[in-house]
Amino acid sequence: MNNAGQGAHVPNVTMRDVAKAAGVSVATVSHVINDKPGARIGEDARRRVHEAVAELQYRPNALAKTLSQGTSRFIGLVADQIATTPFAGQIIHGAQDEAWKHGFVLLVANTDGNTQVESDAIAMMLEHQVRGILYSTWYHREITVPAGLDQADSVLVNCFAPGSGLPAIVPDEVQGGRAATDELINAGHRRIAFVNTTTPSPAQTGRLDGYREALAAAGIGVDDALVFQASPEQEGGYRATPQIIGSGATAVFCHNDRVAMGVYDGLREHDMRIPKDVAVIGFDNQDVIAAHLRPTLSTVALPHYELGAIGVRTLLGLNRPTDDTPTRIACPPIRRRSVQEL
Amino acid sequence: MNNAGQGAHVPNVTMRDVAKAAGVSVATVSHVINDKPGARIGEDARRRVHEAVAELQYRPNALAKTLSQGTSRFIGLVADQIATTPFAGQIIHGAQDEAWKHGFVLLVANTDGNTQVESDAIAMMLEHQVRGILYSTWYHREITVPAGLDQADSVLVNCFAPGSGLPAIVPDEVQGGRAATDELINAGHRRIAFVNTTTPSPAQTGRLDGYREALAAAGIGVDDALVFQASPEQEGGYRATPQIIGSGATAVFCHNDRVAMGVYDGLREHDMRIPKDVAVIGFDNQDVIAAHLRPTLSTVALPHYELGAIGVRTLLGLNRPTDDTPTRIACPPIRRRSVQEL
Numbered sequence: 221m222n223n224a225g226q227g228a229h230v231p232n233v234t235m236r237d238v239a240k241a242a243g244v245s246v247a248t249v250s251h252v253i254n255d256k257p258g259a260r261i262g263e264d265a266r267r268r269v270h271e272a273v274a275e276l277q278y279r280p281n282a283l284a285k286t287l288s289q290g291t292s293r294f295i296g297l298v299a300d301q302i303a304t305t306p307f308a309g310q311i312i313h314g315a316q317d318e319a320w321k322h323g324f325v326l327l328v329a330n331t332d333g334n335t336q337v338e339s340d341a342i343a344m345m346l347e348h349q350v351r352g353i354l355y356s357t358w359y360h361r362e363i364t365v366p367a368g369l370d371q372a373d374s375v376l377v378n379c380f381a382p383g384s385g386l387p388a389i390v391p392d393e394v395q396g397g398r399a400a401t402d403e404l405i406n407a408g409h410r411r412i413a414f415v416n417t418t419t420p421s422p423a424q425t426g427r428l429d430g431y432r433e434a435l436a437a438a439g440i441g442v443d444d445a446l447v448f449q450a451s452p453e454q455e456g457g458y459r460a461t462p463q464i465i466g467s468g469a470t471a472v473f474c475h476n477d478r479v480a481m482g483v484y485d486g487l488r489e490h491d492m493r494i495p496k497d498v499a500v501i502g503f504d505n506q507d508v509i510a511a512h513l514r515p516t517l518s519t520v521a522l523p524h525y526e527l528g529a530i531g532v533r534t535l536l537g538l539n540r541p542t543d544d545t546p547t548r549i550a551c552p553p554i555r556r557r558s559v560q561e562l
Numbered sequence: 563m564n565n566a567g568q569g570a571h572v573p574n575v576t577m578r579d580v581a582k583a584a585g586v587s588v589a590t591v592s593h594v595i596n597d598k599p600g601a602r603i604g605e606d607a608r609r610r611v612h613e614a615v616a617e618l619q620y621r622p623n624a625l626a627k628t629l630s631q632g633t634s635r636f637i638g639l640v641a642d643q644i645a646t647t648p649f650a651g652q653i654i655h656g657a658q659d660e661a662w663k664h665g666f667v668l669l670v671a672n673t674d675g676n677t678q679v680e681s682d683a684i685a686m687m688l689e690h691q692v693r694g695i696l697y698s699t700w701y702h703r704e705i706t707v708p709a710g711l712d713q714a715d716s717v718l719v720n721c722f723a724p725g726s727g728l729p730a731i732v733p734d735e736v737q738g739g740r741a742a743t744d745e746l747i748n749a750g751h752r753r754i755a756f757v758n759t760t761t762p763s764p765a766q767t768g769r770l771d772g773y774r775e776a777l778a779a780a781g782i783g784v785d786d787a788l789v790f791q792a793s794p795e796q797e798g799g800y801r802a803t804p805q806i807i808g809s810g811a812t813a814v815f816c817h818n819d820r821v822a823m824g825v826y827d828g829l830r831e832h833d834m835r836i837p838k839d840v841a842v843i844g845f846d847n848q849d850v851i852a853a854h855l856r857p858t859l860s861t862v863a864l865p866h867y868e869l870g871a872i873g874v875r876t877l878l879g880l881n882r883p884t885d886d887t888p889t890r891i892a893c894p895p896i897r898r899r900s901v902q903e904l
Binding site: 234235236239245246247250251302303304305306308309310312313316320325326327328329330332339340342343344346347348367368370371453454455458478481482485488506507508509512513514525 | 592648672
């Protein structure tokens, strides 16, 4: 935590700053400040701590400050799934790093998609007088704004609510779809299949638009016989493989890395080699999968860390939301071994 | 949040409770309580809110209560990796559910394994007068207790520090290794390979002990030629496959699901079918992998949710630490299709 964004008259001095100035450990500072009985602390160290406290105008109780200021140094983060994918973890990571830079601490609540828990979480955050709330979803989608979110400065992360007036930070699905397709075009492919998801979502429409835009820009006609739909997981990709092979495609863009993993299984059963017989690109850059398939999977990264960080910056007024809302964050291509030059 | 564990004289009434009693939304309660200018609220609703506040003895500011009581309704949770695996997410999920049951809120900090960030996180939590701190690691290991952790009631989760006096909650690696091996023995296998990790850890020694115990209990001699070491990820499992095949094993217990995924790739390249030619069992029950391999992977679950929940119960004094510390939590077998009766 540092002083930025706090106003010069109330420096956000931490116990750690006092420890550093006094040349003692944080534990020693805490002992001295709380007058902990039984703690054996030398007179010299004790004196240095008191001097540092006075010099830095340290106020030992972060909460007392909150009461006098009316809002706390907390930012709330509501996430619908933090236990089943690493995605929410990456949003939290980015939000925390950015929050700490500006002297704020994250109050994190996992709702598991349960509206009652969500409502409790938001009420809890309001009671703690949070500076604002980041409301995030594990996959990019439109939401209905839950009650209470308008009681604080709120920012939607990885989701959006048209007409709500709330700023929203989302991945740029169209650009991501274009980036994936361009990787295949640039490797010399002309007959490129796309295995899209069956789930209606901005990813479904956006990645398809990006695929079409990239083909059009390269002067390649869009052939609807090359576009398939599959459930967005390994099983869907596996089941779509015979159609991909039947289409005569030399390359396939998969809706996500899990679908690509299923396509790997399917292609292997047909004795087709990646990337020699069919090049494959995924989407998500999902940990545990993408870098560890055989061959390693080229893909496009979802910018979850950036979504969290930019969400906090927007909440604190450090980033202006763009005129067209939601604000779209680029999805960069990640090159590995499942695509090679023809 | 509810009233449990809080003492009858200070009921933990939330804004939500007031809203329910008054028959209005949380937003309306907040407007009335904060006397928000510009909010159009009918006189009747306003009166009902004030009556509910009085009747329930609601104190609008959760932080004011903290100051009068000396400790807050916060529990800190320090995690070293929340962005790269779902493991920390599951610990957070379990800890939050249990904390909320008792009227506490989690302050979560991700340290990314950086000791400076860790030190800042603990100092931040102490400044917020947390009721206690859960210190967790993403894989089960021995740690050195960081400075400051002794300033609050702390519990180690998924890690331990002998001689520190801190209670620790960890997975039962020996029982887990036994459970995995028993699954293979019960399916009729006698020649069972074990691909252990190269990383020294309680998982490395514990799962091996469990493997040996299960074989001994079934009257099967332990053959060291069936025990291999591999880096604990897909690449390690893939590279170990020729040795597994060469050993004549009919079944293999893999240190984790990622290793099993690599063994799948290796076996396929040698045209060996799972489970017909070789049965495979993993460890972790890792999301995104275990249930989605072809065939689906039998495994043993790491009890991360339970570790978080029991960590909170131990911190609040609701669970006594067992006499032998750390407290070990069972790892249950998960049956899928990679093991079948011989």
